[in-house]
Amino acid sequence: MADVIENTGGGGAWAPDGKSFFYTVLDDNHRPSKIFHHIIGTPQADDRLVYEEEDPGFFMGVGGSMLDDFIYIDIHDHETSEYWLLPTSDLTGKPQLVAARETGLEYSLTEGGDLFYILTNADGAKDFKIMQTPVDKPSRENWTDVVPHTPGRLIISHMAFARHLVWLERENGLPQIKIRDRKSGEEHAIAFAEEAYSLGLSGAGEYDTDVIRFSYSSMTTPSQLYDYNMTTRERTLLKTQEVPSGHNPDDYVTRRVMAPAWDGAEVPVTLLYRKDTPLDGSAPCLLYGYGAYGIAIPASFNTNCLSLADRGFVYAIAHIRGGKDKGFQWYEDGRMEKKANTFKDFIAAADYLNQQKFTSYANIVAEGGSAGGMLMGAIANMAPQKFKGVIAAVPFVDVLNTMLDDTLPLTPPEWPEWGNLIDSKEAYERMAAYSPYDNVSEKPYPAILALGGLTDPRVTYWEPAKWVAKLREKTTGSEPILMKTNMDAGHGGASRRFQRLEEIAFEYAFAIKVAGKIS
Numbered sequence: 001m002a003d004v005i006e007n008t009g010g011g012g013a014w015a016p017d018g019k020s021f022f023y024t025v026l027d028d029n030h031r032p033s034k035i036f037h038h039i040i041g042t043p044q045a046d047d048r049l050v051y052e053e054e055d056p057g058f059f060m061g062v063g064g065s066m067l068d069d070f071i072y073i074d075i076h077d078h079e080t081s082e083y084w085l086l087p088t089s090d091l092t093g094k095p096q097l098v099a100a101r102e103t104g105l106e107y108s109l110t111e112g113g114d115l116f117y118i119l120t121n122a123d124g125a126k127d128f129k130i131m132q133t134p135v136d137k138p139s140r141e142n143w144t145d146v147v148p149h150t151p152g153r154l155i156i157s158h159m160a161f162a163r164h165l166v167w168l169e170r171e172n173g174l175p176q177i178k179i180r181d182r183k184s185g186e187e188h189a190i191a192f193a194e195e196a197y198s199l200g201l202s203g204a205g206e207y208d209t210d211v212i213r214f215s216y217s218s219m220t221t222p223s224q225l226y227d228y229n230m231t232t233r234e235r236t237l238l239k240t241q242e243v244p245s246g247h248n249p250d251d252y253v254t255r256r257v258m259a260p261a262w263d264g265a266e267v268p269v270t271l272l273y274r275k276d277t278p279l280d281g282s283a284p285c286l287l288y289g290y291g292a293y294g295i296a297i298p299a300s301f302n303t304n305c306l307s308l309a310d311r312g313f314v315y316a317i318a319h320i321r322g323g324k325d326k327g328f329q330w331y332e333d334g335r336m337e338k339k340a341n342t343f344k345d346f347i348a349a350a351d352y353l354n355q356q357k358f359t360s361y362a363n364i365v366a367e368g369g370s371a372g373g374m375l376m377g378a379i380a381n382m383a384p385q386k387f388k389g390v391i392a393a394v395p396f397v398d399v400l401n402t403m404l405d406d407t408l409p410l411t412p413p414e415w416p417e418w419g420n421l422i423d424s425k426e427a428y429e430r431m432a433a434y435s436p437y438d439n440v441s442e443k444p445y446p447a448i449l450a451l452g453g454l455t456d457p458r459v460t461y462w463e464p465a466k467w468v469a470k471l472r473e474k475t476t477g478s479e480p481i482l483m484k485t486n487m488d489a490g491h492g493g494a495s496r497r498f499q500r501l502e503e504i505a506f507e508y509a510f511a512i513k514v515a516g517k518i519s
Helices: 303-309 328-332 340-355 371-382 399-403 411-418 425-434 462-474 497-514
Strands: 020-026 032-039 048-052 059-064 070-076 081-087 107-112 115-120 129-134 144-147 153-160 164-171 174-181 187-189 198-203 211-217 224-229 235-240 252-260 266-274 285-288 314-318 364-369 389-393 447-453 481-486
Touching (some): 020 059, 032 059, 070 107, 115 153, 129 153, 144 164, 164 198, 174 198, 266 303, 340 364, 340 425, 364 371, 364 497, 371 389, 389 497, 399 425, 447 462, 447 497, 481 497
Parallel strands (some): 285 314, 285 364
Antiparallel strands (some): 129 144, 164 174, 174 187, 198 211, 211 224, 252 266
């Protein structure tokens, strides 16, 4: 086709007749700000403006419903959301507001015939609940409860089909798929046997179906894809991930342990190691953490980790506060004025692994990227003696300068997560107390590897560059402070398959070298 659409955010939504589609356009700061309707065969200049978002602090996307009845306009930041609906029966019409944005109110829609099912934290449902409303009356005063709020059980996503309502939830750090018969109200969960695992809910491509698809894996079990009949409760294995080099799950152990934090909270830690790994404190350990934006780190299968386990490492994931691994409260207790809990939890995980002799302080290499890179910078300042090495990928470490520059693409949308330093002295002082770059001081730092991307729009390359320069100036120790800038990469690192594996191999080589596993 001759059609060319420039300056878009990617993605979009087709109209049901396939003759036109809706897409987002980015502003000068690379933020999605407008939604247009494009008719195939016409120039972009003729496209109709459907919606314009004037608040630079909000993200925006456009999508379609499974029944092709509506085009969804989804507007949100990290704590507030708003939906507009455009009926596909009149593509030239104006979008209709579902519920006006209200700070702290989050909701999302899925269509269920004559109903919308709404996943929301309304009415104090911190860990979310599912409500319903008539399709022709979607405004908030018509919402009624379907799946009530249960503290500590976080509902992550939901889907509706002709005869069933399906949702993915997480409780005590483990995911679960729940299914509700829409007619009888009967509910059941799909059961799994392993101690720690990961689930993905794919749903189905059709509305009138009894069969959904989901994926399952654990640190030892390769990814498996299943069809599941919601009526008969039968599951059919469709595919198991192949490991070309070979893999025997019985050679490995997956554990879920709880590390006590400074305030008595229990921090889940997922472990992977070979059965023949000595647990006397001598094993090296790669301890990974993130702890931001409510993102939970799954205990999923990853062949990369096996290469470390096969070399005698204990691979550990600390499910620290700042993620939603244990519900929304777990997230709230690791953000804004409570952000320090994220750092303390990670150190508590290291303490526990040392005390229980899974490893020792002299053998722990910490790893995190982006906001997890901020974590790496913070723990290096707070407890450098408890880590042999630190790997910080595209690390968000120059926090004060970044959050004071509202021309950067992500700064205004990030204020609800970290605080608005421009308007709040309290937020400034709080962030200044943990900002990794600003708190580098004279002390013996562990070996550090910082990785940046030249074209990274989220964590600009000069953040790790400034941080490394200051570390080299201030450290009183002799451990190497290294930096590598990928001149062809953005925030996600190298984009091609083998180049990405080379990056991971580089990081692991650093960990192996620091841990003394090679000369």
